[in-house]
Structure formats: C-alpha cells, structure tokens
Amino acid sequence: MNGVRTPVPGAAGYAEAADSLIESYESISFEAIYGPLLDLLPQVGRALDIGAGTGRDAAALALKGFRVHAAEPTAELRAHARRLHPSPAVTWIDDALPDLAGLQAEAIRFDLILMTAVWMHLDKDERERALPRVAELLAPGGRLFMTVRRGPVPPGRRMFHVPTDELIAAAEAIGLRVLRSFGISDMLGRRDVSWTMLAFERENRV
Numbered sequence: 001m002n003g004v005r006t007p008v009p010g011a012a013g014y015a016e017a018a019d020s021l022i023e024s025y026e027s028i029s030f031e032a033i034y035g036p037l038l039d040l041l042p043q044v045g046r047a048l049d050i051g052a053g054t055g056r057d058a059a060a061l062a063l064k065g066f067r068v069h070a071a072e073p074t075a076e077l078r079a080h081a082r083r084l085h086p087s088p089a090v091t092w093i094d095d096a097l098p099d100l101a102g103l104q105a106e107a108i109r110f111d112l113i114l115m116t117a118v119w120m121h122l123d124k125d126e127r128e129r130a131l132p133r134v135a136e137l138l139a140p141g142g143r144l145f146m147t148v149r150r151g152p153v154p155p156g157r158r159m160f161h162v163p164t165d166e167l168i169a170a171a172e173a174i175g176l177r178v179l180r181s182f183g184i185s186d187m188l189g190r191r192d193v194s195w196t197m198l199a200f201e202r203e204n205r206v
C-alpha cells in the first residue's frame with residue numbers, strides 16, 4: 001500500500017505492545033485453542049487468518065497443508081510473525097476489517113477463515129459492515145472459526161462487548177449457519193477474562 005495509512009481503530013495499543021505480546025501469543029498452540037472445533041476443520045484448501053497477530057495460527061494451518069493469507073494491520077506484529085514463522089505457504093497482507101480492501105482485487109474465496117480474538121475490537125457499525133464482507137470471502141460451504149473475548153479492556157486497547165445472540169442472528173441473516181457456539185475459560189489463566197468460541201458454515205446459496 002502506498003502513502004500514509006489511516007490508523008485502524010481496533011488495533012489501538014498493539015504496535016506499542018507487540019514485543020511484549022509475543023511470549024503469551026506463542027505460548028498456546030492452534031490445536032489447544034481450536035481443539036473443540038478441529039473435527040470441523042476443512043480438509044486443506046485456502047485459509048484466511050484475519051488479525052493474525054504473531055502468525056501462530058497461520059503457520060499451523062500452513063503446516064497442515066492450507067495455502068494461507070494472513071491479514072494483520074499492525075506492522076510490528078507482522079514483522080514478528082514473518083521472523084517467527086517464515087513459510088512460503090503464508091502470504092502476509094497489511095489489511096483490516098471491516099473492508100479487507102486489499103483482498104478485493106484478488107477475488108479469492110476461502111475454505112476457512114479464522115478470526116481469533118479480533119471481533120471484539122470492532123464497534124457495532126464496523127461489525128455490521130465486516131460480517132457480510134467475511135461471508136463474501138468464504139467459498140460456499142466454507143467455515144468461519146472465531147473467538148470473542150469477554151472481560152475488562154486492557155489499558156490503551158479498544159474493545160466492545162459483543163452479545164453472542166446478536167452475532168449469531170446477524171450471521172444467520174446472511175447465510176452463515178451456526179455449527180457451534182460455547183463459552184470457554186481463558187487459556188492464559190486470567191480469571192476475569194472468558195471467551196466465546198463459534199463456528200459457522202457458509203450456505204451454498206449465498
């Protein structure tokens with residue numbers, strides 16, 4: 001991208017914290033996070049990791065045989081990700097919700113999209129714009145896995161409470177069928193933080 005990029009509101013605080021976040025983000029595995037959804041994982045294909053952070057999940061999917069696009073608006077995190085997980089199967093892009101404009105020219109459709117710990121960074125208007133865009137990026141029958149954080153907002157970050165029923169209703173209205181939705185405790189052991197994990201499937205008719 002050329003010129004000065006408009007800051008992504010949801011990414012507030014991540015550039016400054018990037019160095020200190022590596023250890024915790026890399027201390028958990030893709031398998032540990034998405035264990036309860038692994039039986040729903042498509043048999044390889046194309047994957048998109050939105051808000052890919054340090055690249056943990058993108059790299060894990062590449063090792064499983066997926067061709068991965070990893071979208072991450074925080075340059076400092078992208079740099080760590082490229083260093084920690086160099087992989088020819090992962091294409092890193094500087095891109096963000098709600099529009100993911102960088103993917104528009106490519107017209108790729110994905111068999112799997114991940115949004116791990118990202119959705120609560122978007123305000124209501126952004127979420128309303130982002131969900132149809134994510135659905136559009138899924139191939140028919142493609143799956144969306146996501147986790148949504150609940151709990152106090154860390155200093156300097158921007159987060160919102162996202163009601164699960166609102167998310168599911170919005171998804172189903174645009175042809176994303178909910179396959180699973182449940183609460184989990186925090187894998188980093190924070191007692192005041194919990195998560196909702198969801199899996200959706202894009203209906204063929206969308």
Ligand SMILES: C[S@@+](CC[C@H](N)C(=O)[O-])C[C@H]1O[C@@H](n2cnc3c(N)ncnc32)[C@H](O)[C@@H]1O
Nearest residue numbers: 010011014025051052053074096097116117121
């Ligand atoms: C809690 S981190 C999660 C990183 C990674 N998915 C993981 O699970 O380790 C949230 C990530 O979302 C990114 N982010 C924030 N707002 C975003 C937006 N509007 N679009 C895409 N990514 C965003 C941040 O830069 C950050 O990397």
